[in-house]
Every structure is written in structure tokens, then in C-alpha cells.
Amino acid sequence: MLYQLYETQRALMAPFSEFASASAKLYSHPLSPFSHTPMAQRVAAGFDLLHRLAKEYEKPAFGIHTVRVGGVDVAVQEKVAIEKPFCRLLRFKRFTDDHDVLVKMKTQPTVLVVAPLSGHHATLLRDTVRSLLQDHKVYITDWTDARMVPVEKGPFHLHDYVHYVQEFIRHIGPGVHVMSVCQPTVPVLAAVSLMASDGEFTPRTLTMMGGPIDARKSPTAVNNLAMNKSHSWFENNVIYRVPPNYPGAGRAVYPGFLQHTGFVAMNPDRHLSSHYDYFLDLIRGDGDSAEAHRQFYDEYNAVLDMPAEYYLDTIKVVFQDFALVNGTWRVKGRLVRPQDITGTALLTVEGELDDISGAGQTKAAHALCTGIPVEHQFHYDVPGAGHYGIFSGRRWREMVYPRVRDFIANFHGAHPGDVPRPIKMVEVPGAPHVPPGTPPRRRRTGTKTATRAAAASGRKTSPRRAQR
Template sequence: MRMMSSYDLMETFRNTNQWMGASAKALASYPALSMVPHPAVQWMAAWGEVTERSFKRMVAKPDWGIRTYTHEDGKDHLVEIDTVLERDFGNLIHFRVVGRPVQPRRVLLVAPMSGHYATLLRSTVKSLIVNCEVYITDWHNARDIPVSAGKFDVEDYTLYLVDFMRELGPDTHVIAVCQPAPLTLAATAYLAEADPAAQPRSLTLIGGPVDPDATPTDVTDFGRRVTMGQLEQSMIQRVGFKYKGVGRAVYPGLLQLASFMSMNAERHTTAFNEQILRAARGEAGDHDAHNRFYDEYLAVMDMTAEFYLSTVERIFKNREIARNAFVVEGKPVDIGKIDSVAVMTVEGAKDDISAPGQCIAALGLCTGLADSKKASHLEPGAGHYGIFAGKSWRDNIRPLVLNFIDANSGKPATRKAANKNAA
């Protein structure tokens, strides 16, 4: 109950700030105040507008906002989001372009479960939907999942990926972004032994902590400094009475957001102050740069406690993937069993979350894979976000990934063509 009370207290704080913003905005728009135009009234309205929007976004899942696509035929085609597989903790969805011929490239994007929704990869999806059939893992907010659905840890996550790959079949190319990279590698190895015919054609790992110790960062140092007991005591709470997952142990999204914001508190404070001034001058808009960024950044989701704790303990502390010692349901997963799936790693030279060296470690683990099936790329000057959604992704990395996919679109057993973009 203590942890449920603290969860409800955080939600009460958020809700109160949203109400205060809405109240200030409403009060400032009172008709009688128009007779006395005063800068303080304009500032109060602007403060209320920005505050209400910000705190409201924290509990709202962003919309994908991908409704139409202009095909090379010059026509606008509707984009329908179909649910291919529905599970308690996450769905497999497909962005289907209505009226367009099915594209030969079938891509599965594995989205992170690290505090934000899969919509964080919206721009990645938009860039790939141009000439690919795009599928993505749409993870659910743990606060909305009843306790009766059971647990969800790194092993369950891996098995979800196995099911998704099996559903899409062997003509699939998997792209894992950030946090899921090591678990996607493990899922591919699991299939290599348990169901070789269901393996994807290629696997691209982008900025993921396959070996967190390869190049330490603040993230990996934090995982080393704290004990599991300290993490459980300070980070884990139980969902309060407002949501369907009441009683479920989670790492709350609001707590994660507080950590994110504190890391760059001065920058965020300046951004919000400037937005209030823009709103007061009538220069702010629903789709301006500030709102586009923070509508996504502030929208956070809870992770199950067992997923968060097992990620820290098994991926970061014990380095089970890096040591090729990962176990799923009591069965060892040997990454060396991957012998036909082409594997590519992408890293950003200025990535301060998954620094260069952490992701490329995957290639060394694939001891059963021919060198001709391995590739790597280090993007100069790119940070973490840029390697999957920024200019570096659009101009350099996306073409490399698509070339890698095309070079490995034959049958898995074929080992003839070398990857020209291998580093």
C-alpha cells in the first residue's frame, strides 16, 4: 500500500498542475478582463496554456499521425494501422498503404521499451514506409495491464519477439533500435536453434547495449553503482487505484521522466520559459518545434518492475548477452547458432547512451556467421537520436540499411554475395 500511495501521490501532483494550468488559462480568458489589457493577463494565459498541455501529455499515448502517403503514382493513399498479433503486453502492428502494391521489403521495427511509446519511431516509420511494408512492436503501458496478465521480464520480451518473427515469416528484415538490440539478437539466436525456417533474412542493430562494458557511459556507470536492492527500493512502485493495472509493480513513467528532465534541467527550463513568452506573443502553435518535441518527450509509459530490474541485472550488471550466457525458460541461448541471418550494426560516433563499441560487439558473438554476412557502420558526428530518426538516418544510414536488406533478400542458406557496405 505504501508504494501505491506514492504512485497516487505522483499522479495527484501531475493532475493538480494540469488543473492549475487549465484554471489559469480559463481565468485569463474571462471576458471582463479584456477591458483592461495587461501583460500579466497575457502571461497568465500563456503560462496556463503551456502548463496544461505539458502535464496533460504525460498520461496520453501519442497518435501515430501517419494518415496518408503520396505514392510515386502521384496519388495520396490512406495508411491503415492493422493489428497483426494482439498480446497482453504489446501488439504487432502493420502500416498498410491502401491501394498500393505490396512492397518486396518486409521490415519489422523493434521499438524500445524504455519509458516512451513506440511512436518515438514515428519519423523512422515514415521514412521506411516509402518503399517497405513496415511492421512495428507496439508495447503497452504497464499501468493499463491487469495483474492477472502475469509477469513480463526480459525472457518474456524475447519470446514475444520470437512470436512476432514467426508470424511474419522468413522473408522479414528486422531492425532493432536501442534498448531491444541485445534481446532481438537473442531472439534471432533462439529461432536459429528452435525453428530455423522462421529466421529473418537480416538483422540490423542500431545503437544498442549488446556489451555495455565495451565503452562505459553514464548509463552503464549508474547500473554499476547501485545495487538491485537500492533500485527496487527507490524506483519501484505499485500502480494506484485509477488504472486497470492497480497493484502491479512498475517503474513509473513519471519517475522516469523526472530523471530524464533532471539530467538537463537548465535546458528544459529555458525551453519552457521561451515557449511561454512565444505563447504570450501569439507565436506558439500546436505543431511548432517545441510542441512537436515535447508532446512526444513528455508522453511516458510505465514499465513492469520485473522487466526493468531484469534488464539492469541481466543485460547491464551480469552482461549475459555480452558473455553469450543468456537463458530463456531454462534453455541456454547460443548466439553462435546464428549462421544464415545477415547481421549489421549501426553506431553514432557521439552517442552518449550506447557509445560506439557497445553495439558492434554483436558481430563478435556471431561466431557461426560468415564474415560476408556481417556489416557495421559508424556514423560520424551522430548522437543517439540521430542514428534512427535524424538527418544522419535520413541521408546516410537509411540508404545503407536498405542496401543491406536488398543484398540479403535471398534464401537464408545462401552465402554467395558479400556486403559491400561492411566496415
């Protein structure tokens, strides 16, 4: 019933949103007789803000059409490698006529980025993909909004997630490097563990960033909610059926609008301040700051529904039973044994200020993967980075990515049992040394608006920087 009420409200608000958009254009158009007074500017800004507050936000596009490789701009085409009911495996294929660059690209490592299925679309990792494309062939999991999947396609459980990841790894083949961001660190570790137990090839490297491997360590507000409420509470209070106006009508889901409400509730004052600053920027004519706000919220407000089975499984397995770290997790009856992984190097990354996955939660993977030689295990704490900062924005590009790039390069030509050239824990050769606790370098933006827009998500990096 709640979902249906939300859809009714959305339908009623749509005409007002369009009216607000048209009114904003009327009062701001240069040829309009109303556009040359301060009052008209305020009215136009108010209507523009009203339009953005009332509009529906659809799934954004990756929008990556070119990338610079070896000093040359190469074209990028987005292709669907595998299409499953609940996920598409996307490949970002690069093209160039430059022979030297083409030869270089053919020898570069292949990276599978496993995006989170936790409310936002995979496009949240746009900056991650754009950086990786400079030095790698890149695939990414593009999870489907559950409300768009017909009921006859069946349910989607956490173990289905694990099997999807395994299928994608097998499709790409030996030599693949896997990167998981946030939520998928747990199912990715399970997928690779089961493949190792079966004697299959495993990825050359695993990069795990800001994920709840062991949610008991430094629990955050997100962890506490999942741990302190009973499983039945979640089932009775956050699970609803998709209304009839979608292909997935009747499917049980955790609705995206409820997730978005939770995101906003974590920092309501920051969102309010960000929207007010946007209003002021429109009045002042600060187009750059206003556009930064739009880009950030176009992504932040675009959410998807999660399959109820998958969501409830995750609550139980990851946040209540701690089945992975307790050694009790079974996927379709098979015990998950991370200690069976031997031929894969491991890098874990955590943000110093992460308020979603607390300190030590991702690093806990090292204690589980005892079969990996210690000289193949690495960890990096990112100074001054929040949750989003470890995979997007300046800290990702300048601090995290160089380490990830060099970590992958070190093990790209290695075979199981080989020991590449020595690497120190935390520091990776070729990456700039940043001692823990070093204050982040700041740049002037000309306005506080972009910074406040980013702060609405708990980040310390402005949305303008995060989108570049």
C-alpha cells in the first residue's frame, strides 16, 4: 500500500514539476519581459528549485565517450557482454587508429568492477571506470532495477549474486583482476572462495574497497540499524510489492524511495543547506556551482529497488549472523572457505572518515584469506576520505587509483606461486607517499556550494571534482 501511495503522489506531483520548470524558463529567458528584475531572478530560482525537488530522477548514463591512453584520446563504446534478468555485464570497449596505443591497450590488464547493489545505480562508479580505462580493459556489473524485472523471471537471492559474479569471472577468463566496491566485497569474496575450493582459476588480484567483511568492527549507524532490528522487523516494515504500472508488478522489493529517504535522513541539514545554496547560486548567476549541484543530485536522487530476497539475505548473513567471518556461510549447501584462495593477491582499501563501512571492516578479509602468502596481501587507509572518496573524486584519482593501478600491474604477469618484485604493505611502488594523517590538499572553487553539495552525502570532496 505504501508503494502505491508513493506512486500516486509522484503522479500528482509530475504536472506541478513541469509547470515549475516552464515557469523558471519563462522568468529567466533573456527575451522575457519579466527577466530583468531582481524579483524575477528570485522567482525563476524558486521555480527551478521546486522543479528539481518534485521531479522524478531516472537512471543516469555513464557518458564515457573518450579516454586518454598513452597521451592519445581514444573512443570508448559501451557494450553489453552478458545480459541476465537482474544484471548486465557491461564492457567499455576502446578504439583508436594509433598503432602504438593499440598495441599497448591489447597488453593491458582486464578489470572486472563489481558495483554495489545497494540503492544507487552502477553509474555512481563513473569516476572509477573513467580512471581505470586509462590503463585497463574494463567490465562492470550494471544491476537492474528490480521493479523492471517481471515476476516470472523468479526471485534473486544473495547466492544468485554470488553465482552471477562467478559467471562473469569465467566469461572474462584467466588473468582477470576483480575490484569490488562496498556491498559486493562479501559476495565477491564468497564467489572467489568457492571457485578456489573447486580448483578453478581465480582472479590474479582482488581489490576490496569499503565493504562490510566484518561489520562487527567499528560499527556505523548503518551497521547498527541492521544489527539491532530483528530479521522479521525488516521483512514487515521495509518490504513492499511493486505497483501494477511497472513490468515487475507484484514483485517483493525494498523500494528505492525508502532507501533514498534513509540516505537523506543521515544528513538532513546538509541537504537543506545544499539546496539553499543552489537557490542562491541561481540568483547570483553562478552557473558552474549550480551545474555541480545538478550533476551531484541527478546521481544521488536516482535510486533503484532491490529484490526483497537478496536484501533480507544480506541483512541476515552479513549483519546479523556474520556468517562469513564465523565460517558458517553456505551457498547452496557449500561452505564458503576464503582460506582456500592461494593464487590471488589481495588489496583492501578503507577511508579514514568512512561513515558507512567502519575502520577495520574491509581489512578483516586478510585474517580470512590465510592461504594467500603474506607478501601478496596489502592494505591502504586513505587519509581524509569518506566512503565515496575512496572510489570517486580527487582522493580516488590522486591517492587511491595510483596504488590500485600499480598493485594490478605488479601481479598481472605473475602466475600462482610466483612472487613478483617486493612490495611493502600499504605502499605500492610508483605511487606517491602520503603518510597517514596528512591533511588533504585544498583548491579554491570560488564558492562553497559545490563543497556543501558533496557534504550532503558525507563526502569531503565537492561534486564538481567528483564528476570530473
